[in-house]
Amino acid sequence: MSELNKIALKILSNGKGILAADESTATMTKRLDAVKVYSDENNRLLFRQTLFSSSSMSECIGGVILYDETIRQRTSNGKTIPELINSSGSIAGIKVDTGAKILAGSKEEKITEGLDGLRERLNDYYELGARFTKWRGVYLISDKYPSKLSISANAHALARYAALVQEAGMVPIIEPEVLMDGDHSAKDCLMKTSEVINKCYEELELNNVDLKGTILKPNMILPGKNSGEKISSEEIAELTIDCLKNNVPSSVPGIAFLSGGQTEIEATANLNQINIKNNTDFIMTYSYGRALQQSALKFWSKDINNIVGTQTIFDHRARMCSMAAKGKWSKSFEKSQ
Numbered sequence: 001m002s003e004l005n006k007i008a009l010k011i012l013s014n015g016k017g018i019l020a021a022d023e024s025t026a027t028m029t030k031r032l033d034a035v036k037v038y039s040d041e042n043n044r045l046l047f048r049q050t051l052f053s054s055s056s057m058s059e060c061i062g063g064v065i066l067y068d069e070t071i072r073q074r075t076s077n078g079k080t081i082p083e084l085i086n087s088s089g090s091i092a093g094i095k096v097d098t099g100a101k102i103l104a105g106s107k108e109e110k111i112t113e114g115l116d117g118l119r120e121r122l123n124d125y126y127e128l129g130a131r132f133t134k135w136r137g138v139y140l141i142s143d144k145y146p147s148k149l150s151i152s153a154n155a156h157a158l159a160r161y162a163a164l165v166q167e168a169g170m171v172p173i174i175e176p177e178v179l180m181d182g183d184h185s186a187k188d189c190l191m192k193t194s195e196v197i198n199k200c201y202e203e204l205e206l207n208n209v210d211l212k213g214t215i216l217k218p219n220m221i222l223p224g225k226n227s228g229e230k231i232s233s234e235e236i237a238e239l240t241i242d243c244l245k246n247n248v249p250s251s252v253p254g255i256a257f258l259s260g261g262q263t264e265i266e267a268t269a270n271l272n273q274i275n276i277k278n279n280t281d282f283i284m285t286y287s288y289g290r291a292l293q294q295s296a297l298k299f300w301s302k303d304i305n306n307i308v309g310t311q312t313i314f315d316h317r318a319r320m321c322s323m324a325a326k327g328k329w330s331k332s333f334e335k336s337q
Helices: 003-012 025-034 041-052 056-060 081-087 118-128 148-167 186-206 233-247 264-277 290-302 307-325 331-336
Strands: 017-020 061-066 091-095 100-103 106-112 132-139 171-178 254-257 283-288
Touching: 003 061, 003 091, 003 132, 003 171, 003 254, 003 283, 017 290, 017 307, 025 041, 041 081, 041 290, 041 307, 056 061, 056 307, 061 081, 061 132, 081 091, 100 132, 100 148, 106 132, 106 148, 118 148, 132 148, 132 186, 148 171, 148 186, 171 186, 186 233, 233 264, 254 264, 264 283, 264 290, 264 307, 264 331, 283 290, 283 307, 290 307, 307 331
Parallel strands: 017 061, 017 283, 061 091, 091 132, 132 171, 254 283
Antiparallel strands: 100 106
């Protein structure tokens, strides 16, 4: 077993998943503004440090994706943030793309940038304590999107990123996100997501990426949020598993879903059904941002010094997600908060 494969399995195994705490300063400021908390470096650190020192970290969180600001910060007791994360048995990761920009040649679509200077930045992040990374490609769905250009350009960027990350001794998360925005059906989502994932693996193979040392972070197969289509968690699970079985090579150790516009309960229920129905060898778990943090953020905003109360809310959500990653969650458990 390679070192990268060991890291990937440590992040994903035993009902653990990933806490996506890699919001940029601009995004985190929007989140804090929405709950009427002033966004400065100290408040951003205080909220994240509160989550990273919660008791559920050791049971439920195998990895934490950080932002550049956060990986360089120190906690109130002098530990670096990666040291705090490591102390719970979790692994520190880092977002390394520089954001999605207008795609030349298809101006309604986006291409993710950040390859320039990436080799040097990766070496810096490794020294700071990161052992895995994230790069997100985003794709529109409509009757004409995603275009062949968008699918090809983003797959190529993801593959070049992944090759550089493995060269630096870290595990790349491959995140091709087909957005939930739009009025498309679940079947359209299945067709387009399949095309996107298939092209990603074609490019990853071309770039000699060791798939055993990677993690896939895809969207679930869902109808567009403006479609009016309602489907059950069971149907979502069946479509999602079909997509992954048919398009993801068996050498990939695990899949950590993004929550992508779902509520905390929806993201947990859908993951639970995926694991009940999982007839593959893939580990199926979570890499959630808002679906792990939103309730804790709302509670924390009422009194940012109520660390224990905030951790209680976060711990409950993390344990619910962990149960879903084992197919053992039930909505009745939500009442025990």
